[in-house]
Amino acid sequence: MLSFLGRRRRYCDGISRRDFLRVGALSVGGLSLADLLRLESRASTGPAPGKSVIMVFLHGGPTHIDSYDMKPDAPVEFRGEFRPIHSNVPGMDVCELMPRQAGIMDKLTILRGLHFVEEHSAHSLWTGYPERINRPAFGSVVSYLKGKQDGLPPYVSLMNRPTDEDPAYVGTAHRPFFPTGPGLENLGLVAGVSLDRLSDRKQLLSNLDTIRRDIDYRGALAGLDAYTVRALDMVASTKTREAFDIGREPVAVREKYGKPNEDFLRARRLVEAGISVVTLVVGGWDTHGNNFNAMRGMLPNLDQGVHALVSDLHERGRAKDVAVVVWGEFGRTPRVNASAGRDHWPRAGFGVLAGGNFKTGQIIGETDAHGESPKGLSMTASHVLTSLYQHLGIDPGHTIPDNNGRPMYLLDEREPVPGLV
16 A cells, blocks of 8 residues: 655646645545556557567667677777677677576577667657657557456566557556556555455445546546546456565575566566567667676676576476567667767667577578678668567557557568568
């Protein structure tokens, strides 16, 4: 149960309110989770059963040359300070700071030469479109097409970056659930409130009518009943609460992931519980200065997280059902700058794919001798998203009506990553 009272704020929906949430407080319907879902949002074809996607967003733009696309034969001002090491797949060398992944490279696919249009655009990764084009995030589309399932939200974001994962015209009900902070604590019940009492929805909805009269200034609570049902299901579901609790994992498993990578473990638990899309973020990759010192701290942590997640999925028999993608919004300049850093480089970057019944143990794509431009095949976020939609059993040529009723394709460019399946 969570109660907190903060300063009054005015949000972009026009509602001025205090940061006051109380979970399970039946005097106001016990539906602060429903309210939270609305407030955190801007208040057929469907995924194959059991299929999920985990997206790991490397916020800031990760360096490709110092990780998965090294150029050891280039001049030092390009190749940098690190050296590649061999992996368990001949020819798939990676940075010396990532020995764990080197040991499971047969379970990974490296995409080289990914082309990015926007700088610092998470939107382009979630949608396949530049910032100026309003399209729903990948997970919101999946939520829209899949619908409610056993009290679980179809789409969970561990990133706590609401502006990055906009549901656009599929509607606020398909914004991701943010389980951090109040979202997670809202999954409990007030002491003395039974599930039988919670299930008395008629009384709860009656109480909710009072809330509407009090705070629905501009019709902003229209459709809140959908949030009510979703909130009730989530609060009442032991499965939901347990899915977020990594403390239920054995100590050895938690140590395998490491403290900095708890969200990797949480994501694995969530997809095992039946959630279709989980996003998480590993930030700090905007290394305009001191790139190599930063990488010495960040790459080993990323290495541990990716290795633990991918190997865990294989050991638990879930690798075919769960697709994992690790990527950022662009690469970084092949030439090291005067501050020992690397700047933004949308012309070429990388992605790492695993699971999803994809063909792994391979490199797809190539960059030139300095890592500046793709050679031959040029891939974009749309290629990756097409492959992920197809993994979920969704046709990327499916259309969803926008706010004006016009049918909009999920993706305009619908070619999958070649050679992945």
